[in-house]
Amino acid sequence: MKNMLKGLGAALCVALPFLAQAPADAATPAGAGAADQALVQRGAYLAQLGDCAACHTAPKGKPFAGGLPMNTPMGRIYVTNITPDAQTGIGGYTEADFARALREGVAKDGHNLYPAMPYPSYAKVNDDDVKALYAFFMHGVAPVQQANRESDIKWPLNMRWPLMFWNMAFLQKGAYRDKPGKDVAWNRGAYLVQGLGHCGSCHTPRGVAFQESALDESGSAFLSGALLDGWFASNLTGEHNSGLGRWSDEDLRTFLKSGANRHASAFGAMTSVINNSTQALSDQDIAAMSAYLKSLPPVGGNGAAAYTYDPQATKVSLDRPANDAGARVYTAFCMHCHGVDGRGFAPMLAPLAGNPNVLAKDASSLINVTLNGTGDLVINGVPSPFPMPGFAAVLDDKQIADVLSFVRAGWNNGAPAVGAAEVAKLRQSTQAGR
Template identity: 45%
Template sequence: MTTMNILKTFTAALVATAAAMSASAFAQQPSPDAALIRHGEYLARAGDCMACHSAAGRKPFSGGLAIESNLGTIWSTNITPSRRSGIGGYSEAQFADALRKGVRADGTHLYPAMPYPSYAKISDADVHALYVYFMKGVAPVDDAAPVTQLSFPFNQRWGMALWNWAFVSDKPFAIPAGMSAEAQRGAYLVEGLGHCGSCHTPRGIAMNEKAYDGSDARFLSGGALNGWSVPALRGIPKWTREDIVDYLQTGRNAKASVAGEMTSVVFNSTSHLSDADLGAIAAYLQSLGTTPGAPAQKAATTDTAARLTAAQHLTLGERLYLDNCSACHVVTGQGAPRVFPRLDGASVVNAADADGLVHVILAGAKTPSTAKAPSVLPMPGFAVRLSDDEVAALATFVRGGWSNRAGAVDPGEVRKVRATVTAK
C-alpha cells in the first residue's frame, strides 16, 4: 500500500470514528422533555399519587386500590397513559380539570377521595409538569381498575356538583403573608400537593374538610381516619424542626415512629422529597399556632417507673406492660431514640379515641424502608397472645402512665378493633 493510500485510509477511519462519536454524543443528549418529566415525577411523589393509584398485584398507577369511606368502597382509577383504561386520551386542560376540579374528561364528577379540593392550589407550571410526566414518563397499562359502585343516592355523581359548590373553592394558592420564603414554600406543599389537610383537618357532617389553609385555626387541628385519631399538626410544640424532617424522611425520629396510613405516606411520598422541601414543610407547620383547646403537656412523674421497677403489687395492665412491652419501651416509657418510639406523651397514646393504640397493640407496626433509613424496625402484634380484656387493661395502663392522662379502654372497644384487624 502506498503512503498516499495509507493516509487516505487513516483519514477515513478518523472521519468515521468522529462521526460515530458525534452520533453517540447526540444519542446521549437528553430529550427536551427529560428534565420536565423528572420534575413531574418529583411532584407526583409530593402529591403521593402512587399510594392511592397503585395496589398489590397491579402495575404502578393502574389503580385498583380499595378506599373505604362512609359512603362505601371507592376504587382508585387507572391514571397511566393507556387510551383504553387510563388517561391517555386526556388533553392537558382535561387533566387539569380532573386534578383541580374533580371532573373527568367525560364530564363525570370524581368523589373527594381524590383530594382535588387541595390540588386546586397546584400552579399551572406544576400541572404542566405532572401532565408531561404521566403522558411520557409512565408506562401505559391497559388493565382496567374495578369500577366504583356506591349505593343510592351516593351513586348519583351529579350531586357532587352541589357538594363542590357548597364546600370547595377552586381559588389558586394564596401566598401567606408574614412568613419567610421557606415557610411559604412549605405552605404550598402542605396545603396543595401534599394535601395534608385531607387527614389532619376535621370534617363536617357532609364529610367536607372544615378548612383548607392555615388562616383558619381548624386547618390541621386533627381529625379521624379509618378508626384512627389523626393528630393535630399546628405548631407541633413538642417537636423540633429536625424531629419533623426526620419523621417525614425516615418514618422515625427521637420521639416517635410511623404507624397506620402515615407509613405509606412516608414510604411513597415524603421520603423522596428534598431536604429543602422537607425543611420548608417543617418551617410552615411550626409557623402555625397550636390547636385551640389543646391540653397542656403535663410533667412526667417517676411513680410509674418506680412501680414497674419494684414489680410488686402490680395491676394487670402494669404486669402485661412488663411482660410484653418494657424490653423495648423501658419502664420510663421513653423507648430508644430512632429505634423504639416513646410512649410517654405520644399522640397515639393520648388520643381521645384509643382505637389507633389498640390497633397497634393487636396488629403491630413497622417502619418503612427509606433511602436514609433502609432498615425496617418491626413491632410484633399481640392479637393472638392477648385477650380483649388484657389488651384493654394494657392500653388503659399506658394511657394513664407517666405523664399520660387519657381515658380508660373498654374490652368492647378492643373487640371492635380486633374485628377490623381480623378482616384485613
C-alpha cells in the same frame, strides 16, 4: 359503578398530594411530540411529593394502574388507573382534562369524582406544576391496560349529580397565592402542605358532608387531627401534648425524612407517606414544610396540663405487676422494646412516655397498631429492623384495653383509659376480610 373516579381515583393518606385553571393552550393529547425530559423529571418529583403511588398502586400491582381498595363512609371504592393507557387509563386526557380532574374533580367524560379524591387540596396547585405532572404521567409512566373496578357504594349514594352542589359549597378554586408578610420558606411550605402534600385530607376533621372543616390556617380546625379509616391522624398544630408543640424544627425534619424521631414513629398510612414521598424530598422543601407546620398555633388536645416526664408512679406499678392487669401485659409483651422507663430506644423503638399519639384524646391509632402492627419503614431501601408487630391473635380485647390504659396513665401521660368495647369495635372493623 363503572369507571369509578376515572382518570384520577381517590386519595386518603395520612399524613402529607397536589394541583385552578388550565392554560389556554393546554389541548395537546398524550403522545403528541417528544416531552421535555427535564419537565418529565420535575413531574416525577412532584408525583413523589404528592405520594401518588401510595394510592394508585395496589400491593403487587403495576405502578399507577390502580385497584387499591379504600373505605369511605359511603362504602368501598377502588382507585383508578392513571397510566397513559388510552382504553383504561388517562391516555386520552389533554392537559386541560388532566387539570380539571385534579383541581375541580370532574373527569374527561364529565362525571364528578367523589371527594375522597382530594381535589379541594389539589385546587391550590399552580399551572407550572400541573404541566410538569401531566408530562410525567403521559411520558414518564408505562401504560398499563387494566380496567377500573366498580365501587361497592350502593344506590342512591352512588349518584354523582349531588356532587355538583357539594363543589359549589366546598370547593375553593384558585391556585395558592403567597401570603404577604410571610417569607419565601413559609409560603413554599404552605403551598406544599395545603396543596401537593394534601395533609389536610387526613389530618383535618371533616363535617357532616365529608368536607374538610378548614383548608388552611385561617380555620381553627386545620390539621388538628382526625379519625380516618380506623386511625387517628395526628394533630399537626403547636399543641403541647398531642401536637408538635414539643418538637423542634430538627425533630420535624428528621421525622419527615426518616419516619421516626425522639418523640414518635410513623404508623398506618403515614408509613406509606414516608416511604413513597417525604424521604425523597429536597432538604429545602422539607425545611419549608417544617417552617410552615411549626408556625401553626396550638389547637385541640385533651385539656390536660402540659406534659412533663415522671417515671416514679409507673416504676412502682412495674415493680409489682401482679397488682395491675395492664402492667402484667406490659411486662410480658411491651417492656423489652419500650423500656421500664417508657422511653423506648428512639428512633428505632418508639417512646411511649410523652408520645403525642399516646397523649391524644382519641385512642384509635394505639388500638389499631396494637391489634394489627404497622408496615415497615423503608429508608433508602433499608427496612426498619424493629417494626411494631400485631397482637390481635395473642391478646384479647380486655388485655389490650388494660395495657393501653396502663400506658396512657403511665409516666405522667395522663390520657383517658381505653375500654374493651373500643378494642372489640376496632378489631371487628380492621380484621374483616383478613
